[in-house]
Amino acid sequence: MTFTALRSGGAKLYAKMGPSWLAGAIAAGPATMASLLTAGTSFGFALLWVVVLSAILGTFAQYLAMRLGLRTETGLVAAVERHLGGGWAWLLVADAVLAAGLAQLVIMKGVADISATITGIDARIWGVAWALVLAFGLAGGGYRVAELGAKLLVSAVVCAFIASLFVVPIDPSAAIAGLVPMMPAGLSGALVVAGILGGAVHITLITMHSYTMRARGWTRDDTDIATTDIVASMFVAFGIYSLAIFLVAASVLHGAVSPEGLTHVSASQALGPLVGANAKWLFLLGLWGAAVSTLGGNTVVPPFLLADKLGWGTTVEDSRYRLLLAGFALVSAVGPFVGGSFFPLLVLVLAFGLVGTPFAIAIVLALLNDRRVVGETPAPWTNLGGVVLICITVLTAGSFVRGHLSTPGEPLSAFVLVFAAVLGTATLVVLGLAVRTALREETPRAATQ
Secondary structure, three states: OOHHHHHHHHHHHHHHHHHHHHHHHHHHHHHHHHHHHHHHHHHOOOOOOHHHHHHHHHHHHHHHHHHHHHHHHEEEEEEEEOOOOHHHHHHHHHHHHHHHHHHHHHHHHHHHHHHHHHHHHHHOOOOOOOOHHHHHHHHHHHHHHHHHHHHHHHHHHHHHHHHHHHOOOOHHHHHHHOOOOOOOOOOHHHHHHHHHHHHHHHHHHHHHHHHHHHHHHHHHHHHHHHHHHHHHHHHHHHHHHHHHHHHHHHHHHHHHHHHHHHHHHHHHOOHHHOOOHHHHHHHHHHHHHHHHHHHHHHOOOOHHHHHHHOOOOOOOOOOOHHHHHHHHHHHHHHHHHHOOOOOHHHHHHHHHHHHEEEEHHHHHOOOOOOOOOOOOOOOOOHHHHHHHHHHHHHHHHHHHHOOOOOOOOOOOOHHHHHHHHHHHHHHHHHHHHHHHHHHHHHHHHHHHH
């Protein structure tokens, strides 16, 4: 086969893929970048194992969501309402909308701040401008505009950070030592670990997958291309993105920039001796591209879920969905008015989203193991992987939640604790229902043998 034929085949495959790239655009965003930069700056190579694990777990979480979406050929919220009840559907919607909404405000703050740094125009003006671009672009073009933008921006950002590895000296022995699992002491370490995992295994990524596949018109017959789509976007593109950023941060920023003083400007300035006077602008453009791609992908999630719960269409052909999409985009203009540095805020919202993620995974597993929903139960290794995924996310999110137990009177800590208690209880109940369903189905089968 000639190089031209290979290139043509690769281009055709790239064009066929899409739904998981929108999830990858959210995962490979400024929040994940902030977590990775904070991890490398604070702990050197010690958390490399978390970076590798995040790509693996993120890929598997999307695989579970893909299996359920293709077998039900409906939206996740509609499937939950039909088979578990309206109350569970509303709880899933509230969980996802809250996580995506908080992330939207902080991501918009980041996009506006970076735009202000590059242009000198006030960030609040940029917030309004970007909100209008989102509202008109997504409400007018719908899913295809978001998908195309995600694929182009994620590909460009991944290439940019791969290039950085060629000019950054990496200590191989220190990097290999970082593959040995360890958890840094204190709330800051738990927050960073939760932030890294939360970037790859997040409720918004899991809940949106059935809707993006429906927008593409994929059915059960498209399982092979859907699997390839996930591996290419989450494991390959997102994995390389995460590794490149982390290795650069651990090699260059660790010891050169304090974790407390880490900002998009200080991070870019630390790269100056390596890549020259244009380091700041190269870094800011990479961060800007990641932020814009995430902003577009994240904007479509709450409208997908709310429209599905209300029985509306989930494409711009339904004017009600279009209004939801435009409204959520416009509300994000509030982001630049949020106080604080957006790097720490990004890590916090990822960790917060991780708290609500085990519930979404439990919902997916419960439906996948109900023959009335999918007609066939998954292979044992799939269920084992799902249980491991829940355990890891619970343990990681639990470390973050435990850090707030010492300050239950503070509004943020109280909110995190209540949120964790509600979603933790709901996760246990859903898993209990799944086990009961499995036993009920196994009993008649055993009686006939």
